[in-house]
Amino acid sequence: MNPNSDKTKKTLIPKKILYLGIWLDKKTHLKFNLDKVKTNFKKLINILKQKNFSNGLKIQFFKAVLHSQLLYGLEIFDLTKTDFKDIDTWINKKITKFLLINPHSPRLIYKTEAKIDPVRITIYKRRFKLIQKLKTLGFDELINYLPFREKEFENINWQSNNLKELEIELDKFRINQLENSPSWKVQKYLKIIQINNTINKQQRYLKWKGSTSILKLRNYTxxxxxxxxxxxxxxxxxxxxxxxxxxxxxxxxxxxxxxxxxxxxxxxxxxxxxxxxxxxxxxxxxxxxxxxxxxxxxxxxxxxxxxxxxxxxxxxxxxxxxxxxxxxxx
Known part of the structure; x- marks a missing residue:
C-alpha cells in the first residue's frame, strides 16, 4: 500500500468510520458516544456510592471509564464549537456531582484541581499523538487531512517535539485562563495556588478524604x-x-x-x-x-x-x- 496515494488517504481518513460493524458519521458517532457514557455514568455512580472512595480515585474512574469512551475516535472529526460545548456541558455537570462540589464553584477551579482539560484541548492532544504515529509510519501527507483549528489556540505551540513539551505549553495556557478570568473566586484561588509556584501540584490533594472541603476553602464557596x-x-x-x-x-x-x-x-x-x-x-x-x-x-x-x-x-x-x-x- 502506498501511504501517499489518493486511495489510501480516502480509506484512512473517511467522512464516516466503521464502529462495531456500523458506519457512523461525525454527528451519529458523537451522539452514540454520549448516549453510551450517560448510561455507564449511572452505573458508576451506583458503584461509587457503595464504597468510600477518595475524590482522586473518583476522578481516575471518570477519566478511565467515561472520559475515554466519550472522546473515542473524535480526533479524526471536524467538530464545531457547538459539539465541544455539548460535551463540555455534560462533563461540567457530572464532575460537580462526582466530587459533591457546590455548583456555584467556577469550572476553571475544579477542572484545574482535577487536571481535566477542556474537551477541545483533550481532543487536540489525542490528535497530536495520532500525528506522531502517522509520522512514524510514513503517512506524512495524511496529516494535512486531519481537521485542526490552530487559530483558536494561537498561544500554544502545537508543533512541539513530544507530548511533554506540549504539556508545558498547555500548563501556560491553563494559567493564562485563570489569570484572565473575571471571577473574583478564581483570582483568589490563583493567588493561593501560585504561592507554591506551580499549577501541577494542586491535584495531589484529590487523592485523600477531605479533598472536597479543601476545594471549598480554596475557591471560597x-x-x-x-x-x-x-x-x-x-x-x-x-x-x-x-x-x-x-x-x-x-x-x-x-x-x-x-x-x-x-x-x-x-x-x-x-x-x-x-x-x-x-x-x-x-x-x-x-x-x-x-x-x-x-x-x-x-x-x-x-x-x-x-x-x-x-x-x-x-x-x-x-x-x-x-x-x-x-x-x-x-
Whole structure:
C-alpha cells in the first residue's frame, strides 16, 4: 500500500468510520458516544456510592471509564464549537456531582484541581499523538487531512517535539485562563495556588478524604456572609456576632473568621498552638507557620492544606467556630 496515494488517504481518513460493524458519521458517532457514557455514568455512580472512595480515585474512574469512551475516535472529526460545548456541558455537570462540589464553584477551579482539560484541548492532544504515529509510519501527507483549528489556540505551540513539551505549553495556557478570568473566586484561588509556584501540584490533594472541603476553602464557596452576600444568598456581608455583641459593622470574610472575630478567641488559641507544632519546612521553603500566624496570612495557609495535619487542625477549628456561630446568631 502506498501511504501517499489518493486511495489510501480516502480509506484512512473517511467522512464516516466503521464502529462495531456500523458506519457512523461525525454527528451519529458523537451522539452514540454520549448516549453510551450517560448510561455507564449511572452505573458508576451506583458503584461509587457503595464504597468510600477518595475524590482522586473518583476522578481516575471518570477519566478511565467515561472520559475515554466519550472522546473515542473524535480526533479524526471536524467538530464545531457547538459539539465541544455539548460535551463540555455534560462533563461540567457530572464532575460537580462526582466530587459533591457546590455548583456555584467556577469550572476553571475544579477542572484545574482535577487536571481535566477542556474537551477541545483533550481532543487536540489525542490528535497530536495520532500525528506522531502517522509520522512514524510514513503517512506524512495524511496529516494535512486531519481537521485542526490552530487559530483558536494561537498561544500554544502545537508543533512541539513530544507530548511533554506540549504539556508545558498547555500548563501556560491553563494559567493564562485563570489569570484572565473575571471571577473574583478564581483570582483568589490563583493567588493561593501560585504561592507554591506551580499549577501541577494542586491535584495531589484529590487523592485523600477531605479533598472536597479543601476545594471549598480554596475557591471560597463557604457560606460566610462576605461570600453568600456576593452570591445573593444573604442580605448583609457583615459579621452578625460582632454586630450583636459590639455593635460593629465588620465584613465576615475568611480572614475575619479565622484570625479576628472575638467570639472564637478561645478556640483560636488552641488551633494556633496546634499549628506551631507542625513542621512544614519541606513544603514551604521560604516561610514557616510562625510567619503565617503573625501576618494572619489566610492565602498561604490555604496553600498548605494538602498537608493532612494542617487540614485536620483547620477543619476542627472551623467546625467548632461554626457551632458557636450558629448558636450566637440564633
Amino acid at each position: 463557604n457560606y460566610l456572609n462576605r461570600y453568600s452576600y456576593v452570591m445573593n444568598k444573604n442580605k448583609s456581608k457583615y459579621c452578625e456576632i460582632c454586630k450583636k455583641i459590639n455593635n460593629l459593622d465588620i465584613i465576615e470574610d475568611l480572614d475575619h473568621f479565622l484570625w479576628n472575630c472575638s467570639a472564637y478567641e478561645n478556640n483560636r488559641k488552641i488551633w494556633i498552638s496546634e499549628l506551631k507544632k507542625i513542621n512544614i519546612s519541606n513544603i514551604l521553603k521560604n516561610n514557616n507557620i510562625e510567619n503565617i500566624i503573625i501576618k494572619k496570612d489566610s492565602s498561604s495557609l490555604l496553600a498548605l492544606v494538602d498537608n493532612k495535619l494542617i487540614f485536620e487542625s483547620l477543619i476542627r477549628f472551623l467546625n467548632k467556630n461554626l457551632g458557636i456561630r450558629a448558636h450566637k446568631r440564633g
